[in-house]
Amino acid sequence: MNGLLKFITCGSVDDGKSTLIGHILYDSKLLYADQEKALILDSKVGSRGGEIDYSLLLDGLMAEREQGITIDVAYRYFNTNHRSFIVADTPGHEEYTRNMAVGASFAQLAIILVDAEQGVLVQTRRHSRICSLMGIQHYVFAVNKMDLVLYSQERFNQIKENILALAKELSLKNIKIIPVSATQGDNVTKKSQNMDWYQEEILLTFLENVDVSETADSQNFYMPVQRVCRPNHSFRGFQGQIESGNIKVGQKLTTLPSNEKAIVESILIGDKNAEEAIQGQAVTIQLDKEVDVSRGCVLTNNEKLPIQKNVRTTILWMDDEPLRAGRDFLLKLGTKMIPAIVKNIEYKIDVNTGEHLPIDTVTKNEIIHCELEFAEKIVVDEFQKNKTLGELILIDRISHMTSACGVVEHVEMQNEKPYFEKDDLIANGYIFEEFYFDLENAFLSKEKSRDRTYHAGDRVPTKGDSFNYPDYFDIISVEASTAILIRNAKIADIIKLEEYNYDGLPILDERGFALNINTIAQLQEFLHDYKKLEEDNKIAFVNKWSKFETYRKIVCHENFWII
Incomplete structure (x- = not known):
């Protein structure tokens, strides 16, 4: 046995994906007797005039059988004498691209079907890009319906040239191109008598023997x-x-x-x-x-893994709602779930030509290159270097639906500019950044302020759309062990927290939240609570000591998405 192979079938609508896998199951005698009888009976009332319709083995939804297309991802498990398989039969229609992407996320190999009559189509290119985006390294391009072009070698060679050009454009590796007829079984499970000009492996033989193992780096755990x-x-x-x-x-x-x-x-x-x-x-x-x-x-055991909060990514947008820069999500990367914001949409990728096109608003099924910023620094790496630390999904914070999937192309390694700085004292935050609310989509956006660092002597903004601070107050950053003294709307000094003396002025944290501290005893209690703080009671700590609405508010603004 050659071990488990997880693969996906994809391509344009009606290219024969379900029929191809159904034929493998049927010819390989991998059906129970009652399944075979049911298939024969169902085929008699189908669209094939009584001939066996192999696609019925995978198209299980009533809507799929009525329309003659695949909608959901159908998973099938089967074995031959040489290998075990899990196959995801995915939809070809553009409307169900997100379902296809889900199937691609688990696969080691992709079978991309190409209609011999129509050749390479836009959906062929789209699915090839998505498979590449998901990190699939092995590809079989099955040129299907060769019976409809009279098993023409000339037609196959024309399509083969187009496939090789697409593979070069997308830098696809490990390409195999096989002429097949899914309905007739040519080159699927047995050698075709109609294409004696093709002398290479048939589809099932190739799947049974292809090596999809990845070389593990034992030095990099x-x-x-x-x-x-x-x-x-x-x-x-x-x-x-x-x-x-x-x-x-x-x-x-x-x-x-x-x-x-x-x-x-x-x-x-x-x-x-x-x-x-x-x-x-x-x-x-x-x-x-x-x-x-x-x-x-x-x-x-690799201390050099990046720990950053800004990355450049390629993502597939899968939500019905358009995407604009400034929208925030929950980001899932590895086992980490963290808030993140789409800082900038750089361009979209034309699925047909690969051209980079300027874009402001992203619609469903478009592939884009964009910049993300996480709420805090996390372990993240380029997808090509460390797959698990470089693949991500964006989750809508209201509906909890998956809005996008993608990969990290580049990790911004430059040091982030601190918010406050004096000598070796550095504190971050967002106390002077605005909070805007989107009424239509019901989500909050934090406007990014200009990249600048405040020093002693600098004037600070005390009034904005969503904040109104006094001219005299103190800022405490317990994480950075730093205190910032604001006097007459200017930074009087930035000092170590251990040197800070409470003199009755309002105290805020680095986010602009008022701290419930009115006495020296309360200050000491606050610092004591922080010292014994653990991750699982952080929320309780913030709820006890912080109050948002004292100096801050959330406002609606038509340009809330601009950063």
Whole structure:
């Protein structure tokens, strides 16, 4: 056996994707007797004049059978004597592109069908781009319906040239082009007598033998943490799937983004102890000391993995609602879920020509290049370097529907400009940035202010659309251990928090929230609460000490999406 192969079928509407897979299942004797009888009976009332309609094995929805097209993603599991397979039969219609993208996200290989009569179409190009976007490395272009062009070698060679040109344009790797007839079975599960000019592997033989294994870099281990397991007070294990490399007991690891070092004390695979584990295994790792790690953090032996908050991405927009710059989402990357904003839409990619076109508003099924900013720095890398740390989805914060999927093309490595700075004291925040509300779509947008850093002596804005601060107040950033003293709307000084003396002025945090501190005793209690703060009670801490509406408000503005 050559191991499991996960593959996807895609192409334009009515290219024969479902028929192709149905024929493999039927010819390979992979159906139960009652399934075969049901297929024959259903075919008699179908559109094939009583001939077996192999697509019925996969088109299970009533709407699919009525329209003769695939809508949902149909998964099938089957085995031959040489291999096990999972196939995702995906829709070809542009309206269901998001369903096709879901199928592509799991696959190791893509079978892209091309109609021998029509040749390479826009949907062929779209699906090829999406498969490439999803990181698929192996492709079979099945030139289908060769029976309708009288098994013409000349026609096949014409289409082959167009496919090779498309593959070069998209930098597709590991290309195989096979002439087939899904309805007649030519070159699907048996050698065609009608195309003796084709002497290479038939489709099923190729699928049974193709090597889709990825070379693992044993020197580069990383595992995104899915869950922290604490069954009792003496055990704390970090659970997840190893995405790269291998791990052994006694090995030194780095926790990111906290950048702490620890030794692997034990490894559990299921409930069994193991001395080592490899890529693809789900494990529980126990370290030799307490470290700051929660869901979304990464265990690795590669200290150079980027920890940043600004990336450039290519995404497929899948929402019915148009996308404009400035809209915010929940971003899922690896095991991390974090708020993110679309800072800038750079261009859209023409699916037919590959041309980069300027665009302000993105509509459904368009592929774009855009800049994202996360709410905080996380472990993120380019998709081509580390797949799991470079693939993402954007989730609508109201409906919780998946709005887009995509990959990280570039991580912005330059240091972010601090909000406040004096010598070695640096504090960030967004106290002078506006909050706008979109009435139509019911979501909040934070307007990005000019990239600048405030220093001692600088005048600060105390009034805006969504904030109204006094001319005299103090800002405390407990995370940066820094205090900023505002006097007469100017920064009088930036000092260490340990040097700060409360003198009765209002105290705000770096976001512009009023802190419930009116006495020295309350200040000391606030600092004490922060010192014992843990990740799971951070919200309770903020709710206890912070108040938004004292100096801030949320306003509606027609240009809320502009950043």
